[in-house]
Amino acid sequence: MKRFAIAMMIIGMATIAAAQTAITIYNNNLGLVKDIRKLDIKKGVATLDFSDVASQIDATSVNFRCLDDNNVQVLEQNFLYDLVSSEALLKRYLGKNIEAVGKDGKNYRGQLMSYDNRNLVLGNAGGEVTVIALDKIADYKFPSLPEGLLLKPTLRWLLDSPSAGAKKCEVSYLTNGISWQSDYVAVVSADDSQLDLSGWVTITNNSGTSYDNAALKLVAGDVHRVTDHARGSGAYNESVPYLAKAAAPQFQEEGFFEYHLYTLARPATINDKEIKQLSLFPSTRTKARKVFIFDATSRNYWYGQNQDKVKIKANLEFENSEKTGLGMPLPK
Structure with missing residues (x-):
């Protein structure tokens, strides 16, 4: 039996008030886009073009809904990417x-x-x-632009509508070419007893389009994407260590099944061919302690080789709890 399931789409489809574009980004070069626009739909059977979509779109994941008229039916769907060059x-x-x-x-x-x-x-x-x-x-x-060449990647539908007019429609799809990672900066006091920890989210967008004033969500966790066997299948895995939390962070974290979901509290613009950094949480001071670690399992140590040259590791540890100003799970 043919199966096509995307567990993570459940997360990204949450509605954010007043946002016409929403994007949920996963760690492994994957994003879920939801775009709501007013579209001019003709009566009867007619084509409708929808441009400004990601060039790395997964065409099999596209979903079209007319929010103003449930009677609008999709008869055919095409992704056109023969661009002018x-x-x-x-x-x-x-x-x-x-x-x-x-x-x-x-x-x-x-x-x-x-x-x-x-x-x-x-x-x-x-x-x-x-x-x-x-x-x-x-x-x-050249005398003219040949028919069929496009300036931008375009979704084209053949629709059957009982009426004409401007109707609010929702289009969602998965795209490759966009990813995120987290980076942390720790400034340690002179006596190693305290540290100031801050976190950043780095988003890399090579998906082929920009997302203007978009509601932004980030997902970390064991994300599984099951596709048709003819196209292959893959699993998306990320471990989620517990690190830090600060007062009034830009992102709000919440657990969602086995995932961790981070929602930016304001709209953000993510341009194509851009690396954007957003503050995950402001600098937070917490107590720290230095721990020295000696690895007695070293092969050279037990065989008497260079015993005086075995290195001692020095780690700096801190407690991840709300009483220390931390306590929120953050991605690796």
């Missing part, structure tokens, strides 16, 4: 007339017969064939 334009114009402008200002016009990564071959009505080295070409000129 010099390569795409040349491919579409094979056998058609184009113009190439040389770096010396000379114009070359004719039918595009072939091209590769070194040369361009043009022919004219008189049978003359010209081979032009690509490194000598400054610009190309």
Whole structure:
């Protein structure tokens, strides 16, 4: 029997008041996006384009809902990602007339017969064939943009609607190319008796789109994603040690099944091709103690080799509890 289940989607679909875009980010290069927009839907059977989506979208995970009209039905769904580029334009114009402008200002016009990564071959009505080295070409000129080429990745639906008008719709999907990790900074006092601990969340977005003023959630835990066997399957695992909590942090933590969910208390903009850092919690002072550790299980020690050179490890420990100003589970 074919199975497709995404346990983590339960977490990310929680509604956040007044947010039109929401994104839940997991540790392992995966995000769940929910986008609510007013869309102009036509009566009857018609197509609807939805752009500004992630280029690394998992097309099998897309879900469309018309919130204003439950009678709107999705008949067909397509993810279009044939984007405008010099390569795409040349491919579409094979056998058609184009113009190439040389770096010396000379114009070359004719039918595009072939091209590769070194040369361009043009022919004219008189049978003359010209081979032009690509490194000598400054610009190309095409009569028009070929049909089917897009400026941005686009979802396209074939809908059947009983009425026309602007309707509020919700689109959700999974995308690769976005991840997060946590980083911690500890400033230790001169006598090693105290430390100031602060935490940061680092988000790396290479998903192919930006998320403006989005409600942001982060998930840590043993995340499992079960997909069709034909496409493979994988498990997403992260251990969650207990580290710190501070007064009035930007993120609020809560347990959700075996996961830990961190919600940013304000909207955030995450641009494409961006590494963003957000304060996980402000600097918190707590007591610490130095602990020296000697590893007597060392093979060299028991065999009498370099016994005077066995290193002693020095660790700095602190109690993770509310009475010390800490006490919240934070991701590794």
